[in-house]
Amino acid sequence: MLDFPRWKILTITLFLGVMIAISIPSFIPKSVRETWPSWMPKPAINLGLDLAGGSYLLLEADTKDVAAARLEQMRDQVRAEMRRDPRIDIGDISVQGGKLSFMVRDPSKVDAAREKLLAITGSGVGTTGQRDWEIAVVDTSRFVLTPTEAGLKQAIDTAMGDAREIVETRINALGTVEPTVVREGGNRIVVQVPGLEDPKALKELLGKTAKLEFRLVSADQSGAQTGTAPAGSILLPYQEGGRVAVDREVMIRGEMLVNATQSYDPQTGAPGVTLQLDGAGAKRFAKVTQENSGKPFAIIVDNVVISAPRINEPILGGSAVINGGFTVESANQLAIALRSGKLPVTLKVVQESTVSPELGADSIRAGITASIIAVVAVIAFMILTYGRFGIYATLAVVINVLVIVGVMGILNATLTLPGIAGFVLTIGTAVDANVLINERIREERRRGRSIMQSVELGYKEASRTIFEANVTHAIAGVIMLILGSGPVRGFAVVLLIGIATSVFTAVVFTRMLVTIWLRRNRPSEIHI
Amino acid sequence: MRLLKIVPDNTNIAFVRVRHIAFAITALLTIAAIAMVLTRGLNMGVDFIGGVSIEEKFASPPPQDEVRETVNALGVGEAALQQLGGANTVTIRLPVPESADPAATDQMVEKVKAALAAKFPGATFSNYSTVSGKVSDELIQNGILAVVLAVMGIAIFSWLRYEWQFGVSTAVAIIHDVLMTLGFFALTQMVFDLNIIAAVLTIIGYSINDKMVIDDRIRENMRKYRKMGMKELIDLSVNETLPRTVMTSVTIMLALGALLIFGGHVLRGFTAAMMLGIVVGTYSSVYVSSSLLITLGLKPGFREDKAEASNAERVGPREG
Numbered sequence: 001m002l003d004f005p006r007w008k009i010l011t012i013t014l015f016l017g018v019m020i021a022i023s024i025p026s027f028i029p030k031s032v033r034e035t036w037p038s039w040m041p042k043p044a045i046n047l048g049l050d051l052a053g054g055s056y057l058l059l060e061a062d063t064k065d066v067a068a069a070r071l072e073q074m075r076d077q078v079r080a081e082m083r084r085d086p087r088i089d090i091g092d093i094s095v096q097g098g099k100l101s102f103m104v105r106d107p108s109k110v111d112a113a114r115e116k117l118l119a120i121t122g123s124g125v126g127t128t129g130q131r132d133w134e135i136a137v138v139d140t141s142r143f144v145l146t147p148t149e150a151g152l153k154q155a156i157d158t159a160m161g162d163a164r165e166i167v168e169t170r171i172n173a174l175g176t177v178e179p180t181v182v183r184e185g186g187n188r189i190v191v192q193v194p195g196l197e198d199p200k201a202l203k204e205l206l207g208k209t210a211k212l213e214f215r216l217v218s219a220d221q222s223g224a225q226t227g228t229a230p231a232g233s234i235l236l237p238y239q240e241g242g243r244v245a246v247d248r249e250v251m252i253r254g255e256m257l258v259n260a261t262q263s264y265d266p267q268t269g270a271p272g273v274t275l276q277l278d279g280a281g282a283k284r285f286a287k288v289t290q291e292n293s294g295k296p297f298a299i300i301v302d303n304v305v306i307s308a309p310r311i312n313e314p315i316l317g318g319s320a321v322i323n324g325g326f327t328v329e330s331a332n333q334l335a336i337a338l339r340s341g342k343l344p345v346t347l348k349v350v351q352e353s354t355v356s357p358e359l360g361a362d363s364i365r366a367g368i369t370a371s372i373i374a375v376v377a378v379i380a381f382m383i384l385t386y387g388r389f390g391i392y393a394t395l396a397v398v399i400n401v402l403v404i405v406g407v408m409g410i411l412n413a414t415l416t417l418p419g420i421a422g423f424v425l426t427i428g429t430a431v432d433a434n435v436l437i438n439e440r441i442r443e444e445r446r447r448g449r450s451i452m453q454s455v456e457l458g459y460k461e462a463s464r465t466i467f468e469a470n471v472t473h474a475i476a477g478v479i480m481l482i483l484g485s486g487p488v489r490g491f492a493v494v495l496l497i498g499i500a501t502s503v504f505t506a507v508v509f510t511r512m513l514v515t516i517w518l519r520r521n522r523p524s525e526i527h528i
Numbered sequence: 529m530r531l532l533k534i535v536p537d538n539t540n541i542a543f544v545r546v547r548h549i550a551f552a553i554t555a556l557l558t559i560a561a562i563a564m565v566l567t568r569g570l571n572m573g574v575d576f577i578g579g580v581s582i583e584e585k586f587a588s589p590p591p592q593d594e595v596r597e598t599v600n601a602l603g604v605g606e607a608a609l610q611q612l613g614g615a616n617t618v619t620i621r622l623p624v625p626e627s628a629d630p631a632a633t634d635q636m637v638e639k640v641k642a643a644l645a646a647k648f649p650g651a652t653f654s655n656y657s658t659v660s661g662k663v664s665d666e667l668i669q670n671g672i673l674a675v676v677l678a679v680m681g682i683a684i685f686s687w688l689r690y691e692w693q694f695g696v697s698t699a700v701a702i703i704h705d706v707l708m709t710l711g712f713f714a715l716t717q718m719v720f721d722l723n724i725i726a727a728v729l730t731i732i733g734y735s736i737n738d739k740m741v742i743d744d745r746i747r748e749n750m751r752k753y754r755k756m757g758m759k760e761l762i763d764l765s766v767n768e769t770l771p772r773t774v775m776t777s778v779t780i781m782l783a784l785g786a787l788l789i790f791g792g793h794v795l796r797g798f799t800a801a802m803m804l805g806i807v808v809g810t811y812s813s814v815y816v817s818s819s820l821l822i823t824l825g826l827k828p829g830f831r832e833d834k835a836e837a838s839n840a841e842r843v844g845p846r847e848g
Binding site: 050058060200203349350351352353354355356358359362363365366367369370371373374377378381382384385386387417418420421422424425427428429431432435436439442443446461464465468469470471472473475476477479480483484485488491492495527528 | 531532533534537538583633634652653654655656657658659660662663667670671673674677678681682685686689722723725726729730732733734736737740741744745748768769771772775776778779780782783784785786787789790791792794795798799802
């Protein structure tokens with residue numbers, strides 16, 4: 001018992017010292033921390049939105065959109081490929097039940113058609129070698145293309161990855177501070193923006209797919225009233241009300257856009273959005289405007305006609321202006337949405353919460369007050385009960401709290417309100433290990449063992465119990481971490497870190513203190 | 529210095545003897561809790577039923593009826609009011625607007641905020657949250673799954689480490705603790721939300737800590753006193769660990785008490801659930817799970833401890 005080697009004492013002290021040093025930045029305001037020289041430790045605990053105030057949004061994508069878009073894209077691709085030399089004549093391509101099917105007019109060209117299809121349906125998904133599409137031929141000349149599960153999954157995954165990036169770009173463009181944008185599960189994105197008190201603009205911005213199209217307005221507008229589109233055209237809602245018939249053919253797509261900025265009309269001073277097209281887009285724009293002078297040209301965002309100005313003269317510079325009853329904010333929003341690119345999926349807000357900074361500050365204050373009072377009460381109780389051993393246990397608890405803060409800082413973990421509760425509970429359970437040890441020492445003393453033996457046995461026997469009890473406790477913590485969301489997770493993180501650190505401080509650290517004291521003083525009696 | 533002793537030395541309380549009475553009381557309370565949940569139901573928060581929850585802070589304690597009328601007059605659905613943080617704060621719960629338009633929720637929140645600010649000068653909103661029905665279903669499922677998995681994982685662990693009887697008695701005790709907590713929430717109609725699931729899992733964790741300590745002592749004593757009858761052995765073990773059980777429960781209660789009084793209203797339900805859980809968990813460790821071992825037929829020398837079986841050289845009982 002008494003041979004606690006010096007190297008061990010040094011290692012433990014050094015380790016705890018480092019952990020305490022690491023915890024310091026978390027207690028310093030951020031503005032001060034940022035002025036520190038680079039060699040000083042900086043990792044600090046993040047405050048959750050419930051403490052800092054801000055907005056949380058859970059966005060969900062409709063994965064059916066991805067499947068539908070993929071089918072449409074494949075249809076266009078098949079059509080283009082079959083037209084290419086050597087041309088293969090095919091019938092109408094039908095998209096039904098998530099499958100694509102078409103007929104090859106000349107049955108002798110089935111093999112050639114298959115070759116062409118193989119080239120465009122992708123050689124495989126990742127390393128699994130599985131194809132993105134199943135190709136089957138029925139009734140000798142009808143092709144049926146079915147998307148494979150793996151191919152679709154991959155496509156959704158890519159789409160969600162892109163969507164996440166676009167969401168992040170858009171939020172950053174709003175000029176807010178440090179948003180976190182993370183994917184969750186297969187089709188969700190979590191957005192957290194600290195300090196944002198009114199998420200309305202953000203939601204509007206994220207709700208925009210920002211699919212930009214330019215189409216010519218049809219000459220025949222009779223359908224706009226009757227509700228049936230004239231041949232070769234489709235009906236789209238007009239932003240200012242009513243409907244407009246526009247050509248089926250899309251002249252310019254959003255993909256050709258290189259930039260979009262909020263601007264003002266030089267004549268009227270009304271806010272608008274200026275679009276800048278890339279080389280190919282500019283060429284095409286010039287051609288279309290040349291050929292259709294005098295006709296109205298519809299600018300469509302997310303299937304709504306924003307404006308339909310008349311083409312007065314060919315536009316050669318590749319830049320166009322959208323005007324249409326914008327406010328500065330809505331023009332800026334549209335510009336951001338267009339600039340960040342088209343969202344590959346529609347995102348819907350399925351969960352949101354906003355906490356005002358005042359409530360957050362109140363919660364923090366209450367949490368800290370409660371923690372301090374809890375610590376003081378527990379300390380007083382421990383010292384009253386166990387005397388010197390209670391002081392050691394107390395030291396262990398205080399250090400334990402600092403170590404948890406340090407570990408959370410290193411992990412860049414987020415402290416939430418339930419996290420504070422986890423903290424307080426950890427203070428309660430951390431003493432449990434010392435209670436077990438001290439009670440065991442008491443017991444052994446009563447059985448008439450010597451002081452040294454009692455302390456030795458107390459630590460030994462209690463350590464086993466402590467281990468068993470904490471492993472089971474950790475099982476509950478791990479399950480919370482895996483299955484939990486939001487508050488449950490925040491709590492689990494603190495709990496798990498607390499379990500690990502409390503065992504160390506309660507068993508190893510107090511044992512060291514007790515040993516040093518026993519060695520120095522060789523007491524003839526211990527009060528416990 | 530005279531030290532404080534809550535539990536005197538060498539207690540000799542016959543816990544096991546009253547086990548039939550304890551079982552009867554436990555069974556009655558558990559049935560009452562279940563009945564309470566079934567009849568009154570839980571007051572689910574927006575996390576679990578979906579909906580919009582707006583928290584509004586007033587300058588002075590508002591007349592609830594007037595607030596309700598004001599909100600209902602807006603035609604945004606039936607408002608459910610709840611007083612949470614102090615007299616001045618009211619939580620207003622509303623159904624999610626049917627419309628698919630994401631802006632609909634905003635408009636609704638705006639309307640409520642504006643109407644309340646107009647009617648009650650000085651009213652400010654402090655937070656709001658919206659959960660769609662689909663997400664809330666998922667949260668319920670995950671919550672239940674988490675609790676079930678935790679109980680199973682812990683039971684399996686204690687079965688592997690000890691005898692199967694320990695696993696079963698532990699699982700029974702935990703289920704008891706969970707049901708009692710649910711019954712408490714049904715009785716008080718406090719809001720049951722995601723935080724409470726965290727609390728329930730914590731209760732499980734704490735309760736298990738308690739049981740492990742007693743089980744560990746039973747196992748130790750089974751090895752030590754091979755001839756002792758099971759009833760005496762369990763009584764001895766529970767009595768030996770009693771000072772620790774009480775000490776730890778009191779410390780945790782002190783900590784939770786601080787949280788309940790000073791921790792702010794957001795955590796009140798959470799803290800209350802945990803305090804109740806500690807009481808229930810301690811009770812079930814002392815009276816239910818250990819006594820249940822006898823009912824389940826655990827005998828001394830039943831089987832060599834697993835850890836010891838691999839270490840067959842050591843035959844004699846532990847010294848002392």
